[in-house]
Amino acid sequence: MARTKEFSEDQALDKAIEIFWHKGYNGTSAQDLVTHLGLSRSSLYDTFGDKQKLFAKALNKYQSDSYVKVKEILETATNIKDTLTLIFKLAVVESLEDRITKGCFMVNSAVELAMHDEEIAKIVRDNQKVMEEVFFTAVKKGQEAGQISTKQEARLLARFIFNTYSGIRVLARAGEKDKQVYDDILKALFSLF
Amino acid sequence: MARTKEFSEDQALDKAIEIFWHKGYNGTSAQDLVTHLGLSRSSLYDTFGDKQKLFAKALNKYQSDSYVKVKEILETATNIKDTLTLIFKLAVVESLEDRITKGCFMVNSAVELAMHDEEIAKIVRDNQKVMEEVFFTAVKKGQEAGQISTKQEARLLARFIFNTYSGIRVLARAGEKDKQVYDDILKALFSLF
DNA sequence: CTAATTCAGGAACGTTTGTTCCGTATTTTT
DNA sequence: AAAAATACGGAACAAACGTTCCTGAATTAG
Numbered sequence: 001m002a003r004t005k006e007f008s009e010d011q012a013l014d015k016a017i018e019i020f021w022h023k024g025y026n027g028t029s030a031q032d033l034v035t036h037l038g039l040s041r042s043s044l045y046d047t048f049g050d051k052q053k054l055f056a057k058a059l060n061k062y063q064s065d066s067y068v069k070v071k072e073i074l075e076t077a078t079n080i081k082d083t084l085t086l087i088f089k090l091a092v093v094e095s096l097e098d099r100i101t102k103g104c105f106m107v108n109s110a111v112e113l114a115m116h117d118e119e120i121a122k123i124v125r126d127n128q129k130v131m132e133e134v135f136f137t138a139v140k141k142g143q144e145a146g147q148i149s150t151k152q153e154a155r156l157l158a159r160f161i162f163n164t165y166s167g168i169r170v171l172a173r174a175g176e177k178d179k180q181v182y183d184d185i186l187k188a189l190f191s192l193f
Numbered sequence: 194m195a196r197t198k199e200f201s202e203d204q205a206l207d208k209a210i211e212i213f214w215h216k217g218y219n220g221t222s223a224q225d226l227v228t229h230l231g232l233s234r235s236s237l238y239d240t241f242g243d244k245q246k247l248f249a250k251a252l253n254k255y256q257s258d259s260y261v262k263v264k265e266i267l268e269t270a271t272n273i274k275d276t277l278t279l280i281f282k283l284a285v286v287e288s289l290e291d292r293i294t295k296g297c298f299m300v301n302s303a304v305e306l307a308m309h310d311e312e313i314a315k316i317v318r319d320n321q322k323v324m325e326e327v328f329f330t331a332v333k334k335g336q337e338a339g340q341i342s343t344k345q346e347a348r349l350l351a352r353f354i355f356n357t358y359s360g361i362r363v364l365a366r367a368g369e370k371d372k373q374v375y376d377d378i379l380k381a382l383f384s385l386f
Numbered sequence: 387c388t389a390a391t392t393c394a395g396g397a398a399c400g401t402t403t404g405t406t407c408c409g410t411a412t413t414t415t416t
Numbered sequence: 417a418a419a420a421a422t423a424c425g426g427a428a429c430a431a432a433c434g435t436t437c438c439t440g441a442a443t444t445a446g
Contacts, residue, residue: 004413005423024305026219030404040425041405047423051404102308110367111304112217115295124367152381159374160381163360170359174303174317181352188345188353192381197443198393223434233394234435244434 009047012037016058021105024112025055056119062105063127071134080142081193084161088189091165092182095172103173107166128162135161148193157192164189202240205230209251214298217305218248249312255298256320264327273335274386277354281382284358285375288365296366300359321355328354341386350385357382 019028019036030051034041048054070087077083095102106127114121135158142148148157168185176182212221212229223244227234241247263280270276288295299320307314328351335341341350361378369375 023309024219026217027305027309029402031402040423042407042426043424045405103304107363108304110363111296111301112220114367116216116220121368125369128364128367128369152384156377156381159377163357163364163378165360166363167356167358167360170300170303170363171321171356174307174321175314176318176321184349184352185356188349188385191345192384222432224432233396235396235437236394238435239393 005043005047007039007043010061012039012047013058013061016054017062017105018101020055020058021062021101021103021108024108025051026112052117052119056123059105059109059120059123063123066106067127067130067134070131074134074138077138079147080138080145081147081190084138084142084193085186085190088165088168088186091168092179092186095168095182096177096179102175104166104169107169108173132158132162142193152192160192161189198240200232200236203254205232205240206251206254209247210255210298211294213248213251214255214294214296214301217301218244219305245310245312249316252298252302252313252316256316259299260320260323260327263324267327267331270331272340273331273338274340274383277331277335277386278379278383281358281361281379284361285372285379288361288375289370289372295368297359297362300362301366325351325355335386345385353385354382 015037016033019032023032028051030041030044033039033044033051033054037044039047044054048057073087074080074083106124109120110124114124136154139148139154139157139161143150143154164185168182171181171185208230209226212225216225221244223234223237226232226237226244226247230237232240237247241250266280267273267276299317302313303317307317329347332341332347332350332354336343336347357378361375364374364378
């Protein structure tokens with residue numbers, strides 16, 4: 001029927017994630033998107049609708065990608081406590097290294113947009129729900145295997161893990177570069193397990 | 194020499210805190226400021242310079258006000274653990290009640306601007322420093338009085354308190370309305386004390 | 387009362403914003 | 417080969433942006 005797209009929609013979305021992650025929704029202009037995605041304005045609008053729709057699609061992809069990643073890691077883990085430690089240590093390394101996409105795209109979007117955009121708010125809340133569930137399942141498994149203390153309920157620990165993660169990502173976004181600060185937080189978190 | 198101002202600069206700043214807190218920096222337009230502060234454009238710019246300067250002044254006032262408040266409460270406290278519990282329970286109530294200025298203005302600003310505005314980044318980092326110090330002093334006092342466990346170092350606990358607070362404020366900003374979620378987080382936090 | 391000063395309101399500025407439209411190139415189907 | 421359909425680049429759009437300037441009113445000092 002017609003010409004084929006010269007770009008991959010998925011790759012374009014990854015580029016959109018990058019620039020929105022770095023600059024936020026309101027901080028990213030249409031020109032920024034054209035430049036960073038390497039598409040013309042028409043292709044961009046023909047493919048994704050408008051800026052808000054593109055943002056929602058990008059955030060959805062980010063949530064899906066990161067969810068699948070964490071879920072897989074935890075489901076194939078033999079020692080839950082060690083694996084959780086690994087996940088958090090990786091988050092710390094990322095926080096200290098990355099110079100562009102600091103923090104967490106989901107946390108940033110929650111703070112900037114959840115109050116003002118119901119579609120984004122729903123993505124954020126859904127992410128929270130499924131992430132809590134992933135942690136919950138993992139903690140439960142860890143408790144049954146005797147790797148995690150049963151002093152606290154699995155639900156409570158799952159929620160606390162998620163909350164601590166959010167805090168760390170804010171810290172990273174604020175530019176905290178002292179590894180000791182992160183390590184203290186991790187030490188405190190894992191003292192509960 | 195001349196006419197006196199018809200408005201209080203301090204009250205105007207409080208209004209600026211409100212609107213910036215609610216909408217963020219990039220989400221707040223000059224017209225929003227004029228409308229919400231009740232000043233003319235000229236008065237606004239004559240008094241505060243420009244939007245960025247007004248924001249920085251507003252954030253500075255917010256940090257100063259909230260710092261003084263927490264510091265006073267903790268310094269006059271007879272039981273540190275109970276007082277910390279009270280502070281966090283109040284934060285939860287605010288998170289559940291407030292419909293406008295959800296979350297924490299400092300956390301929101303850190304996420305939105307710290308990477309892109311060095312002046313704001315400095316305010317955020319300074320706030321982090323002094324808040325950690327307030328918590329540190331309080332925890333230390335609590336440990337010496339036997340109100341807080343000495344199983345963890347005071348420095349570590351102070352950092353963890355701050356981090357958990359950030360997380361809670363993100364949760365509130367995301368629109369979490371389930372009190373049980375907040376209570377679980379608080380229960381986990383205080384199980385460390 | 388006059389002069390000096392600073393106020394407040396609103397028009398106006400040039401930019402930048404997000405979005406649309408048009409002309410052309412390219413590919414696929416008939 | 418012709419026709420249909422879509423991608424592309426860039427010009428063009430109105431609206432909103434942050435900021436400045438101009439006007440006249442108000443207040444105080446001399």
